[in-house]
Amino acid sequence: GIISQLKELIGAICDKAEQYKTAIMPGYTHMQRAQPVTFGHHVLAYAMMFLRDIGRLKDCSARANVSVIGCCALAGTTYNTDRAYEADALGFDSVCMNSIDGVSDRDFLIELLSALSVIMMHLSRFSEELILWSGSEFSFVKLSDAYTTGSSIMPQKKNPDMAELCRGKTGRVYGDLFALLTVMKGLPLAYNKDMQEDKESVFDAADTVCACLQVFTGMIKTLTADTDAMSSAAKKGFINATDLADYFTGKGLPFRDAYKLCGKIVSYCIKQNKVLEDMSVDEYKSFYPYADKDVYAAVDLKNCVYRRISAGGTSPDSVSVQIEYLKNEIK
Template sequence: MKLWKGRFQKEADPKTNDFNSSISIDSRMYREDIEGSIAHASMLGECGIIEQSESEKICAGLRQIREELESGALTIDPDAEDIHTFIEGELTARIGDAGKRLHTARSRNDQVALDVRLTLRGEFAGLKEQLKSLIRVLCGKAEQYSEAVMPGYTHLQRAQPITFGHHMMAYAEMLLRDLSRFDDALARMDVMPLGSGALAGTTYPLDRELTAKLLGFSKVSQNSLDGVSDRDFCAEIAFAVSMAMVHLSRLCEELVLWCSWEYKFIELDDAFSTGSSIMPQKKNPDIAELIRGKSGRVFGDLMGLLTMMKGLPLAYNKDMQEDKEAVFDAVDTLKLCLTPLIPMLQTMTVLEDTMRNAAARGFINATDCADYLVAEKGLPFRDAYKITGELVALCIAKGLTLETLPLEEYQKICDSFDEGVYQAISLEKCVGGRRVLGGPAPENVRFQARRVLELVGKE
């Protein structure tokens, strides 16, 4: 059934039908389409626009269709133009003329704008719970390894000592911001567009606030052109998802590095690793690599949405049919990535001794050595910086570390050194002394983890 066929004298070419069809993408919105139609029909009955008995008949028919679709007793016709046409046609076939009244004071334009909002609202509820689960895992690891010293890096060069727990909490903070971006995007999407019609509203005396209330929206759209042509919310959600994928990709990049033999800071569980078809020794972090790769797919979805919208005149244009595939793919991909990532992190083994040894070999306590000369011996920082640089060069030449360099070698470069330098450059003291808010001291990390757990709630 074509809702628009009355204007045409001949059937559309089959290739036109195939190209025009969106049923393969929008069929996932059948629950939301039915939910929106029930609310619309209820409002039409309450306002006396259609008979109350017809409204009730429509709603009962729609509920039956939903039940049968969910049970599998009814299947969606893949040849239908879209899910809206399929449901309306099925309803009319069942209840007759009353079904033809459902579309009173409604266009597919505002109907689609509603369905996409309802679908994304539902999808995001589950997505946010997945993100919270990941944050909980990160917080658990942070508390467990709040004292596990590791090198912190800049430019992929060992820089200063931190802890594995501190590193985990950095990602927890990023994901907290992702959650807030999701909430912001959902708040701006919380606008009910039904009543906008095709573009110019309707002459029927609709109660749009009632429809919004029935569907759980806090606001109604204030401009009918905007109501049907707005896809800001799709782009904004795709951006929020893209930003989350940036964070997952960065985390996965580090997991790939850390489980290599060159680092060996962690080992992934066998259940979340794969092997090689030719090299029997291999244990590959394919899950992390795939997540890293799929980030590009999501960025493409965002770029596709922005490019699609950038040159469209108001109001609706068929280009906008492309919105659903892009935004749904972005959401689905993030969900897909979170599903194995959460248990992969939960089950990974952290190799504390390897991390501690790497920290000891990297001169990452050099800043603390300079700070010792400043705080304990009163030297200007720039002089202390130069002296420490000379010590590092000496250690490299002798194959030693600052911790193993003899005191007499220290004193050859600066006679202000005494035995206290070894306490000052202890890696554990270097980390433990960084108690400034946000720093890696173990008690700070544990406090950060507890704070974040309170924000996301325990399972």
């Protein structure tokens, strides 16, 4: 089922995170380099999303597992039946408490389609990053040939077709959700033949999600990360500037003032065609007299990553904790 497929995908992501938990790359906000993170930390963010998707599907199941036997057309039955006994014998958790409601709504299917849409949204976002990262402008990852194709006329191309199809099929599942919402939006109580349209939307969405999860899991298992390209990208864009501000704050400067000071230092470096690691101690002292040689440890990219040991942080130790948590959750 879809839950077991999600668990397999989470496991594949955890394995990849373990493999690359020390691989430093830029973390982004607004698609601009922001702070250094590890590749393992980054991909685990998606594993956490997929774990919540499992929770949503379980919630859907709880609300759907309600027996409507005995509701009949809408008014209930005149026969002396034990609806609770029947429900228990058939594996339902409970019986619906209003017979008109039992035959009139498809909200449990709409909720399922909503959960499936969220899964596809997460797959689509991950696909988008894999598409970007596998391109020559980033070159952060290499996708297996099994999940890419060549161009019809350009022999040098290696197109991320499977990721693109997962991204594209997200709109299809969204369409299934809105189709059923639209069917239901104007129906008076109780049953109407319009509800027959629920089957096509639900089956199509479920089949699409299953196919995408199967392909995506294989793609994750077989991709490789180019740690050199990631490391090279991390050395650009002053992504250690926040750590420099923290360094000045540790020297007694309020963070607001440290923030402004670092902005001036970054502007200086841009004009001088330098990075923070290239500045001399005297240059740092010209901005803040209490700066010393320990500033280099503060702006070292590896130290920037390894110091972030808070729960959920990007340090390898924190990433290991996250991996262990996820593996326990999917047992």
